[in-house]
Amino acid sequence: MAGCVDVRAYAELNDFLAAESRDLAVRRAFRPHQTVKDVIEAMGIPHTEIDLILVNGEPVDFAHRPRDGDRIAVYPAFETLDIPPVARLRPAPLREPRFVADVNLGRLARLLRLLGFDVTWASDAEDETLAFVSREQERFLLTRDRGLLKRRAITHGLFVHADRPFDQTVEVVRRLDLGGQLAPFTRCLRCNGPLVAAPKAEVIDRLEPLTARYYDEFGRCTECGQIYWPGSHHPQLQSIVKAIGAEL
Structure with a gap:
């Protein structure tokens, strides 16, 4: 046993914790080989939800190895912090969501x-x-x-x-x-395929009478052929x- 640390989760990260552990510092034991990521995930908080970890007030990465008596603060993405700019742990946003x-x-x-x-x-x-x-x-x-x-x-x-x-x-x-x-x-x-414009004449035989009567613009899935229109x-x-x- 390497020692114990005090871990405090903030904002919505508390949703991953048991009721009695929310919004307060929790004493956690750790072993020599464990990183702060190991300690935090053992509490139930996935690393993908974490944007910032402070150990004794200093930012660290997931590979940081804690020491006995450390105070660890864990923050989610978009959390507003009254501290100087620090490197966040989340990877760069994907170019396309x-x-x-x-x-x-x-x-x-x-x-x-x-x-x-x-x-x-x-x-x-x-x-x-x-x-x-x-x-x-x-x-x-x-x-x-x-x-x-x-x-x-x-x-x-x-x-x-x-x-x-x-x-x-x-x-x-x-x-x-x-x-x-x-x-x-x-x-x-239905299938996630991209839609393209479809002339009414090409899809009219697949439409219900009222749809054919009141709508003139249609989209067709390039993968499965499903038909869409503005009212759907x-x-x-x-x-x-x-x-x-x-x-x-």
Whole structure:
């Protein structure tokens, strides 16, 4: 046994802790080989949720080895700190916000596609596959599985706190500040393929009578052929945009 440290988590990182450990310094034992990343993740906080670690008031990286009696403060992304500028732990933001969602977030994937985001999802994807896709295709991994986010290979990940798909969608867009990048009706909700304009004459035989009567602009998925038009899913889209506080 190397000793003990006091660890304090801030803001939403407390959601990963037991009720009795929130918003206070928690005494944690550690072994000589353990890093601050090991100590913090043992408490239940995935490294992908952490933006800054201070040890005795000084910023450190995940590989830092603590000493007996150290005071460790852990902060999430976008936390406002009244200290001089410091190097943050999160990797540089991905150039293009793309996602891979775990098997339990299929409805979230669908709603993010409605907003125009590139989201891969499969109902039978294994954890190893999700981690591989996230790393190799440079996609944010969206999950409610803390253990999955603790995998060393995953650098861009987001633990989704909300339970309802609508709330999950608003949470993801707000936390990653994506309100200015919405592009509705550019992605297929079914398969994630890009949409292209489709002349009415080419799709009219696939339309319901009222749709054919009242709409003239249509989109077609380049992958599965699904047809979309401005009125489809419009109320749902408007509700999400309003909750986000964005404009189209």
